Amino acid sequence: MSAYNTSINAPSTPNQDAVSKILSREFYSRAPLVVAREIIGKKLVRTLAGNSELSGIIVEAEAYGGAHDPASHAYRGKTARNEVMFGEPGHAYVYFTYGAHYCLNFVTKSKMYNASAVLVRAIEPVDGIEVMEDNRGTDVVTQLTSGPGKLCQAFCIDKSLNGVDLTKIDSAIRVEDVGIKPHIARSIRIGISVAVQRKWRFYAISNLHVSKRTRLKAAPRRES
DNA sequence: CACCCGATTATCT
DNA sequence: GATAATCGGGTGT
Numbered sequence: 722m723s724a725y726n727t728s729i730n731a732p733s734t735p736n737q738d739a740v741s742k743i744l745s746r747e748f749y750s751r752a753p754l755v756v757a758r759e760i761i762g763k764k765l766v767r768t769l770a771g772n773s774e775l776s777g778i779i780v781e782a783e784a785y786g787g788a789h790d791p792a793s794h795a796y797r798g799k800t801a802r803n804e805v806m807f808g809e810p811g812h813a814y815v816y817f818t819y820g821a822h823y824c825l826n827f828v829t830k831s832k833m834y835n836a837s838a839v840l841v842r843a844i845e846p847v848d849g850i851e852v853m854e855d856n857r858g859t860d861v862v863t864q865l866t867s868g869p870g871k872l873c874q875a876f877c878i879d880k881s882l883n884g885v886d887l888t889k890i891d892s893a894i895r896v897e898d899v900g901i902k903p904h905i906a907r908s909i910r911i912g913i914s915v916a917v918q919r920k921w922r923f924y925a926i927s928n929l930h931v932s933k934r935t936r937l938k939a940a941p942r943r944e945s
Numbered sequence: 946c947a948c949c950c951g952a953t954t955a956t957c958t
Numbered sequence: 959g960a961t962a963a964t965c966g967g968g969t970g971t
Contacts, residue, residue: 783952792952802967819953820964826952840952870953912952932953 739766740890742897749811749887753784753829753837758923760827762901765844767876767894775849775876777866778901779841781924781932783910785826787836791915795836805884806836813894814838815873815883822870823879827887827896842911843924843932844872868932 744763749756760782767775785793787806794803794816805814806828814826826838844866846853853865853875866872873879878894885892903925910922911932 785952794952797968800968816952817966818951820951820966822953824952838952842952868953910952914951 736890739895739897742899743888743890744811744896744898746809746811746888749827749829750831751829752831752834753786753839754921755831756827756829757782757784757839757921758905758907760839760841760896761905761923761925762903764847764897764899764901765841765876765894766897767849767878768892769852769877773849773852775852777844777846777848777872777876778899778925779843779896780845780903781841781843781922783840783842783923784829784921785838785840786834786921787838789834790837790919792910792913792917792919793837795838799836803836806838808884809886811886811888813882813885813887815878815880817880819870823873824869825873825876825878825894840869841872842869842922843867844876846875 760779763779764776765779769775787793787795790796795806799807802816803814805812808828810828810830812828814828815823817823825841827841829837829839846862846865850862850865854860856875856877857865857871859865864871866875882893885894887894887896889895905923906926907920908922909917909920
């Protein structure tokens with residue numbers, strides 16, 4: 722109990738702990754395959770108006786390799802939609818698809834993979850589950866964030882968040898290392914029609930919240 | 946400006 | 959397992 726006026730020279734902010742856990746620019750400045758694997762087990766935090774927060778653990782992600790990857794939006798070069806992918810790593814690339822859904826990506830970059838990204842495909846809800854239930858129109862927890870479009874709806878993520886910096890404490894979206902080290906499996910990617918044999922999808926083993934898509938056909942012998 | 950189709954989801958049989 | 963819904967981006971005329 723100090724008698725001093727603590728409103729002056731406050732020793733720390735309430736978010737200091739969170740700041741120390743935020744994934745750095747360097748984390749994202751690596752090959753998408755590495756980031757996709759290592760992002761599993763990290764905590765996605767969405768700050769809403771009024772400073773309330775939604776959060777969850779990333780349990781499924783896919784790598785997209787830019788110009789080296791026919792399945793990537795960046796494969797045919799820079800356009801108005803994908804220009805964020807060509808910028809600084811550690812920003813969010815959010816796009817709209819199928820006339821109904823948004824998808825959240827993290828921009829990555831390495832010598833080999835420019836304009837690359839990691840698609841966040843599933844999250845295990847942690848904080849703000851009631852808000853997610855409202856956003857999703859269901860109280861079935863396994864249905865809240867078990868897919869790229871579902872998790873964006875649950876976390877209030879739309880195109881207005883395209884380009885946000887993921888490495889700042891005051892950003893609408895940030896990602897933290899909270900020390901979770903899940904066992905990780907890999908498979909071919911979901912929902913693409915080219916480069917289908919690449920095993921660039923990573924997911925945490927033994928969780929109920931990965932996307933339920935089961936149409937994982939046997940990989941063809943060759944690419945193209 | 947027309948046409949095609951998608952890094953999906955919900956719902957139906 | 960199959961498919962309708964839905965619309966903006968990308969491409970070519």
